[in-house]
Amino acid sequence: xxxxxSETGIGESGIGGAGGSSDYRLPEGFERCSKLRxxxxxxxxxxxxxxxxxxxxxxGGCPWDGEQTNRSLxxxxxxETYEYVDAVETGxxxxxxxxxxxxxxxxxxxxxxxxxxxxDPFDIDEVADRLVDKxxxxxxxxxxxxxxxxxxxxxxxxTGVDGASESSRTDSPQEVLALWERMKQREKHRRSVLDGISxxxxxxxxxxxxxxxxxxSKHAEDLFAVVDRxxxxxxxxxxxxxxxxxxxxxxxxxxxAQHDGVDVESALRNRLRDVEAAITxxxxxxxxxxxxxxxxxxxxxGRTGSGRTGNAGGHDAREAVTVVIATRSVEDKAGNGxxxxxxxxxxxxxxxxxxxVESALRQTIRPEAVIxxxxxxxxxxxxxxxxxxxxxxxxxxxxxxxxIIRRTDANVAAALNAGIAAATTPFVLVxxxxxxxxxxxxxxxxxxxxxxxxxxxxxxxxxxxxLMDGELRPAGGALxxxxxxxxxxxxxxxxxxxxxxxxxxxxxxxxxxxxASSGGFEGWEFHLRLLEHGGPHAHVAVAERPLIDHEVLxxxxxxxYARSRTAALKHIVERHRESYAENAxxxxxxxxxxxxxxxxxxxxxxxxxxxLRQHSMLTxxxxxxxxxxxxxxxxxxxxxxxxxxxxYYAADVPSGKVF
Numbered sequence: 082x083x084x085x086x087s088e089t090g091i092g093e094s095g096i097g098g099a100g101g102s103s104d105y106r107l108p109e110g111f112e113r114c115s116k117l118r119x120x121x122x123x124x125x126x127x128x129x130x131x132x133x134x135x136x137x138x139x140x141g142g143c144p145w146d147g148e149q150t151n152r153s154l155x156x157x158x159x160x161e162t163y164e165y166v167d168a169v170e171t172g173x174x175x176x177x178x179x180x181x182x183x184x185x186x187x188x189x190x191x192x193x194x195x196x197x198x199x200x201d202p203f204d205i206d207e208v209a210d211r212l213v214d215k216x217x218x219x220x221x222x223x224x225x226x227x228x229x230x231x232x233x234x235x236x237x238x239x240t241g242v243d244g245a246s247e248s249s250r251t252d253s254p255q256e257v258l259a260l261w262e263r264m265k266q267r268e269k270h271r272r273s274v275l276d277g278i279s280x281x282x283x284x285x286x287x288x289x290x291x292x293x294x295x296x297x298s299k300h301a302e303d304l305f306a307v308v309d310r311x312x313x314x315x316x317x318x319x320x321x322x323x324x325x326x327x328x329x330x331x332x333x334x335x336x337x338a339q340h341d342g343v344d345v346e347s348a349l350r351n352r353l354r355d356v357e358a359a360i361t362x363x364x365x366x367x368x369x370x371x372x373x374x375x376x377x378x379x380x381x382x383g384r385t386g387s388g389r390t391g392n393a394g395g396h397d398a399r400e401a402v403t404v405v406i407a408t409r410s411v412e413d414k415a416g417n418g419x420x421x422x423x424x425x426x427x428x429x430x431x432x433x434x435x436x437x438v439e440s441a442l443r444q445t446i447r448p449e450a451v452i453x454x455x456x457x458x459x460x461x462x463x464x465x466x467x468x469x470x471x472x473x474x475x476x477x478x479x480x481x482x483x484x485i486i487r488r489t490d491a492n493v494a495a496a497l498n499a500g501i502a503a504a505t506t507p508f509v510l511v512x513x514x515x516x517x518x519x520x521x522x523x524x525x526x527x528x529x530x531x532x533x534x535x536x537x538x539x540x541x542x543x544x545x546x547x548l549m550d551g552e553l554r555p556a557g558g559a560l561x562x563x564x565x566x567x568x569x570x571x572x573x574x575x576x577x578x579x580x581x582x583x584x585x586x587x588x589x590x591x592x593x594x595x596x597a598s599s600g601g602f603e604g605w606e607f608h609l610r611l612l613e614h615g616g617p618h619a620h621v622a623v624a625e626r627p628l629i630d631h632e633v634l635x636x637x638x639x640x641x642y643a644r645s646r647t648a649a650l651k652h653i654v655e656r657h658r659e660s661y662a663e664n665a666x667x668x669x670x671x672x673x674x675x676x677x678x679x680x681x682x683x684x685x686x687x688x689x690x691x692x693l694r695q696h697s698m699l700t701x702x703x704x705x706x707x708x709x710x711x712x713x714x715x716x717x718x719x720x721x722x723x724x725x726x727x728x729y730y731a732a733d734v735p736s737g738k739v740f
Contacts, residue, residue, distance in 0.1 A: 105129065115503035131205060134189045138197075151194050158187045170351060180447045274298045286346050288335045296339065308332070365425050365578065400507040400527055401449040402574070404441040405500035407493050408455055409433055431468035433515055433632070438472055440518040440630075441510070442479055446527065448510065450482040451675075454500035494586035496605040509577050511604075516543075516572045517630040528573040529622040537611040540573035541628025548633040560612040561664045563605070565671035569621045571604035572629050575611065583610035587656065602649035609657050 107117060119132040137146040165180035167173075186539065192205035211231070217224050274294040295304045312329040338345040434453070441451050453472060469485065476483035486499055501509050508530065512518065519541075528541035543553040555568045562568055586607045612619045654661050661668060 101175040134193050138193050382471050401506040403504035404448045404510045406450045406453045406512045407496040408514045435471045443520050444523045449506045452484050452500045454486045454496040461650045492588050495588040498585040510574050513571045519628050522628045525624045535618040536622040537579050537619050538573045538575050539613040540570045541624040543629045544627040545631050545633050557621040559620045561667045564668045567605035569608050583614040606653050
């Protein structure tokens, strides 16, 4: 919900501290938005809520908010109420804070819409004043006049209230509630205990409300006799159908619960949580024993589109694999548009995607299915007509089911989640659309997961070609190993159940301020999730041989990668703060060792290629103005000593040591 930003009237220090409460500061990055001036000028927190809602609803605010009506806001009002109920009943104090705020928003928003009504406008001040009046007049036993005279006068809606006569009978909470109901009935001119009970609420809470109203009535005995006559099955008015009989049992159960002081709806919600937990535990037990099953107990491999009950390559059905390929537009990889910084990106994106699918089909252990999910980018080559035709032709020629899922959210993580959710096998091979699998990838990684329950992902080394020839050798490891940097390729084999248990890929990576997912960092965050949910011995296994081929493209911007890495690290630390706090010493040591190793490599490069001192501006800057406290001074001194033919060489320095 973006807003136009005008700098008119904004000083150098922004508007974050202008007026209003000195304790409140605008979120970082929004200090210079003049549209937020009413928020910062507000005197109280509630005034700030009112101000921000007014900005969003008024012309020039949010298009969605501006179109809302009292009726359209009913659904979110109910949803937020139930979410707060759930937070209270589960004891989630942090979520209670958030959901109370959402409920406050709904009240203020509804009142702001009412303020714009042409026929009968009113605002939040009138709502609040009416509420205060009601709370005063409904509590005459609390707000009795100091001079001892009788409390009374006019109620919240203008009707008379005899406070003195009522307040003398309020010695207990039960008597207070009875007083409240009597006064409410008088104010509302209610003639029946049923008046004011909303028919819009669910049948169970409505039943409870009716029984509660009857219990508080002075005619409770007579009215309950009417209920008994309708529900005891002994009269002509009693149930005549099976559905009526079940309804009568529910009504009787609600009455018994209220008599015993039990809130039947709350009790039912809590009991359902226990049932849901037991179901989830049972399903996980099935998965561990028999391989992945769907929510109805049928083995997932029995539900595939072709009706196969096992892997077509003759492999055990419990080890069946679905390959999920999430396309990643060239713009995502490069950060410089569809064709990269220099207008050339090597192979076209479409041909790279087709090649990735072909590499999945060449596996010695044939996958059960291949699912290609579109990341929703505007790149016409993502999954264009030619690419679609080529993939369909591969599907017709082979025996593997190939499906394409099209997305519109422009989010790689969401596309991965959609593809994995559609998989019907116990294992999923997540394949980056720019990677190629070697034929033995599955044969090498499946045993790593099948033979070790503590392994949560498996992959191999990467052989690079194109702009760079060489091998990337990620080492895998445990949670603490992954906190400083990712140690597993994005292309990896995982269990479907582990993906579900950890919550999947974080599609919030895309929304970070500098597009943290542009460097493929959603894989790093996902690996951390897997490890955190995998138990104390969880680890990622990596086969020590090349299993993936990757083309390094000329158009890929590594400056953009560095910027996105910083944003990604900030996002990841926030999401996994507890893990980073517990392993802070290890993270600092790993990053320090990595920095020392890179410094050592640079030092050796300058020693080996002296021309860098003349032709590299970065090298000249590092030699003339070396870093202080990070080993830069010592490295520069050794380079200059070697340059003066002093018999000391950086090659003698142990790799990774920082001075």
